[in-house]
Amino acid sequence: MCRRCLTSYSLSLTIGSAFFLLLVYMLSEELAFQASGGVDVELNISRWIIPVHDFHTNSLIGEIPQGWRLLIPADSNLSCSECIEDDMQWTKDAYNRDTNSKPAPESVYSRMIPVLFVIKSHAQQIVMSSDISISHLQNSMPRLFIDNQPDGVTGLEYFSPTLTIDSHHFLYKSEIDRESICKYRIRKCMHPLWILGLQCKAKRLHGISQDVILDQQAPPVFASAPKFSIQDSTDGLFEYDGFWAMFQMFVQHGDEASVWGLWAQRLMMEIHAEMGLVTLPCSKNTSVNTAKITLSPKSHGVYKAVNSWKCPGNMDFFRCAVSLAVQLHYDGYVTHEALEALHVWLAELWAVNYTPPQRRKSSPCPSPPIKEGCVVHNPALSLSGGPAGMPAYNTPQKLFLALETKCLNLPKRPNVSDPFKPYLLDPRDNSKVRDIALVLIFYDSSIYSNIVYLEDLHRKYFNQIIYCGPTASHFIAFYNEFKRPISYIEVPNTRGFVAHDCLTRAIMINYRVSGYLEIADDVILNTWSLGSIPRDRFWFQMELRIANRFQKMMQDFAMAFPVPWWPWTTDGEKWGAKAVANVWNRLLEVQTNGTFVSQKLIQNFLEMLQHNSGNPDNFFYTSSDIFYVPTIFRRSWIFLGEIFVENNVFLDVAVPTLMNGIDLTGNIIRLDGTYLWYNNRANYPAHYWGFLNFFHPWKIGWIHQPQHAHFMCYFILPYIVDDLTERKSSIQK
Numbered sequence: 155m156c157r158r159c160l161t162s163y164s165l166s167l168t169i170g171s172a173f174f175l176l177l178v179y180m181l182s183e184e185l186a187f188q189a190s191g192g193v194d195v196e197l198n199i200s201r202w203i204i205p206v207h208d209f210h211t212n213s214l215i216g217e218i219p220q221g222w223r224l225l226i227p228a229d230s231n232l233s234c235s236e237c238i239e240d241d242m243q244w245t246k247d248a249y250n251r252d253t254n255s256k257p258a259p260e261s262v263y264s265r266m267i268p269v270l271f272v273i274k275s276h277a278q279q280i281v282m283s284s285d286i287s288i289s290h291l292q293n294s295m296p297r298l299f300i301d302n303q304p305d306g307v308t309g310l311e312y313f314s315p316t317l318t319i320d321s322h323h324f325l326y327k328s329e330i331d332r333e334s335i336c337k338y339r340i341r342k343c344m345h346p347l348w349i350l351g352l353q354c355k356a357k358r359l360h361g362i363s364q365d366v367i368l369d370q371q372a373p374p375v376f377a378s379a380p381k382f383s384i385q386d387s388t389d390g391l392f393e394y395d396g397f398w399a400m401f402q403m404f405v406q407h408g409d410e411a412s413v414w415g416l417w418a419q420r421l422m423m424e425i426h427a428e429m430g431l432v433t434l435p436c437s438k439n440t441s442v443n444t445a446k447i448t449l450s451p452k453s454h455g456v457y458k459a460v461n462s463w464k465c466p467g468n469m470d471f472f473r474c475a476v477s478l479a480v481q482l483h484y485d486g487y488v489t490h491e492a493l494e495a496l497h498v499w500l501a502e503l504w505a506v507n508y509t510p511p512q513r514r515k516s517s518p519c520p521s522p523p524i525k526e527g528c529v530v531h532n533p534a535l536s537l538s539g540g541p542a543g544m545p546a547y548n549t550p551q552k553l554f555l556a557l558e559t560k561c562l563n564l565p566k567r568p569n570v571s572d573p574f575k576p577y578l579l580d581p582r583d584n585s586k587v588r589d590i591a592l593v594l595i596f597y598d599s600s601i602y603s604n605i606v607y608l609e610d611l612h613r614k615y616f617n618q619i620i621y622c623g624p625t626a627s628h629f630i631a632f633y634n635e636f637k638r639p640i641s642y643i644e645v646p647n648t649r650g651f652v653a654h655d656c657l658t659r660a661i662m663i664n665y666r667v668s669g670y671l672e673i674a675d676d677v678i679l680n681t682w683s684l685g686s687i688p689r690d691r692f693w694f695q696m697e698l699r700i701a702n703r704f705q706k707m708m709q710d711f712a713m714a715f716p717v718p719w720w721p722w723t724t725d726g727e728k729w730g731a732k733a734v735a736n737v738w739n740r741l742l743e744v745q746t747n748g749t750f751v752s753q754k755l756i757q758n759f760l761e762m763l764q765h766n767s768g769n770p771d772n773f774f775y776t777s778s779d780i781f782y783v784p785t786i787f788r789r790s791w792i793f794l795g796e797i798f799v800e801n802n803v804f805l806d807v808a809v810p811t812l813m814n815g816i817d818l819t820g821n822i823i824r825l826d827g828t829y830l831w832y833n834n835r836a837n838y839p840a841h842y843w844g845f846l847n848f849f850h851p852w853k854i855g856w857i858h859q860p861q862h863a864h865f866m867c868y869f870i871l872p873y874i875v876d877d878l879t880e881r882k883s884s885i886q887k
């Protein structure tokens with residue numbers, strides 16, 4: 155018989171033996187439970203918190219998060235209204251019984267016991283927490299929960315074929331990766347079975363004097379296939395269909411955790427589900443890791459093994475789980491003791507009446523879940539010991555290295571700060587807008603090189619900057635020359651007519667920010683004036699106009715006398731009248747045939763829009779080169795905004811209509827800014843005021859023309875110097 159045939163035959167016998175032992179163990183457990191009359195558990199509690207480490211009674215101070223129960227040891231002597239004692243003598247007895255399967259190692263089994271208790275008590279969600287202090291629970295637990303859209307979770311998926319360490323997706327990179335740049339994409343309709351929280355550790359990176367921590371504003375990252383080597387996860391949220399995967403929380407950290415993490419990630423493919431990673435908040439005593447983090451040869455071997463494994467179609471899910479584990483054992487990646495521990499775990503799940511998930515042949519999503527387009531995701535620089543998004547310097551530094559090259563030999567303005575002298579930035583980090591993500595849109599992919607100047611302007615204020623535009627290949631060509639990690643979202647080329655697609659995609663990615671501010675490349679943002687504006691309300695410009703979707707002509711808001719507004723009727727009404735009609739038809743269709751949640755979202759939108767506009771067929775329109783969307787409206791904006799994007803509704807209709815359909819017009823913050831049209835643009839510096847919020851238009855590409863560069867260099871930049879260095883401004887214009 156050939157060697158390959160012998161190997162296959164031997165492996166089949168091993169798998170068959172493993173199944174037999176598992177079935178015997180399951181049967182013995184079930185008979186033991188029936189003989190004892192079952193388990194006397196009267197609890198019916200769906201949401202549980204279980205400590206991962208040893209329990210310390212003095213750490214529990216305050217209130218448990220509402221709707222949750224904390225499982226505590228029976229001998230803890232702790233009085234807590236939201237706590238339940240763990241009295242699992244029945245599983246301890248089962249553990250000590252002499253069965254045909256050897257018991258799991260004590261340390262692993264001791265972690266199983268409380269989980270089995272809460273599953274028997276009808277758990278639907280379980281949080282494994284490394285720290286049960288109230289401050290940790292209140293700060294960390296919310297990060298494990300991802301808000302759902304009507305058809306599931308929408309977020310950032312890592313789909314590159316390269317295996318990565320979990321923290322890689324949240325740690326600033328001092329150098330860009332040239333090999334595979336478009337490694338992420340936006341995925342809708344996800345159903346993550348578990349979310350792992352990564353411990354916040356400080357790292358030492360080459361070229362940065364301060365310790366770097368995981369980006370606390372970075373979005374969750376999801377995977378629908380084996381992608382992550384789990385190294386730094388300490389906490390986790392598990393849904394019912396993912397309880398089986400909690401086995402990865404029972405083993406030690408390091409290579410063993412990575413093995414079982416990849417085992418679980420491969421098995422989730424059998425049920426077309428996902429898992430996710432998030433960062434946990436940093437404590438005051440964050441440890442520093444100076445060791446270089448790399449993937450071990452074992453992790454690479456396991457990654458290859460799980461991706462080459464296939465589960466026979468006639469096996470149920472638990473048989474697939476054992477089959478993959480046996481394969482890993484046969485390949486030398488899983489010990490015999492670990493394999494037997496898995497047998498015990500699956501048998502005990504059976505004994506507490508856990509129903510394993512069913513294998514699926516296809517995704518449960520009603521429509522394609524992938525949002526087409528490249529996403530370049532780079533975590534922002536986050537420094538230990540403060541909120542600053544820039545390194546602190548002990549000596550003065552120049553602030554505008556790129557812009558200065560365009561300002562040489564230009565006449566200076568008197569009585570204003572010289573923007574090109576070295577300055578020492580305020581060590582308290584004077585930026586007031588680091589809780590906002592800035593979305594910068596490009597209508598033309600040929601001008602991505604202007605990003606070097608936009609970085610000079612905005613990176614001092616914003617941690618999260620997302621550049622957005624068409625034709626990813628043009629961006630990548632610039633990115634490879636720029637050599638600095640920045641983030642980018644590709645959108646279809648609509649000449650900027652559907653530019654709200656950029657913010658809609660950015661909010662889909664789900665950064666941990668208060669909101670998203672989108673500006674066009676011809677808007678000057680007076681960032682120093684934005685700090686005190688409420689973050690929980692929409693921001694828009696002063697003017698709002700109302701129109702009716704059946705009217706034949708709309709007035710151009712840029713003209714002082716009646717002139718037809720071109721987007722409403724040109725291009726076969728694609729961006730205007732026809733697009734709005736298609737949106738209304740789609741809204742009414744979903745309101746009739748959609749899910750309860752989607753129907754409610756549309757009902758609320760149409761009722762609010764009618765209330766604000768005075769007519770069920772009215773909508774809003776006006777120039778929308780700058781607007782802000784709070785994160786609290788994420789669900790509504792994604793669901794409704796995508797309908798407007800898919801039907802090509804013009805930017806200046808979509809944005810004000812969405813805002814006025816989601817919230818009261820009176821709640822919208824009206825930004826104080828300048829819009830110049832036609833002849834008024836000839837002498838634009840005369841219309842600029844530093845105390846306003848924005849100025850339109852001034853294109854960043856004008857920096858190459860001396861007469862326009864002078865305005866940027868000696869009107870705008872001095873304000874930034876005064877703001878960030880806490881110098882009292884001596885200029886009024």
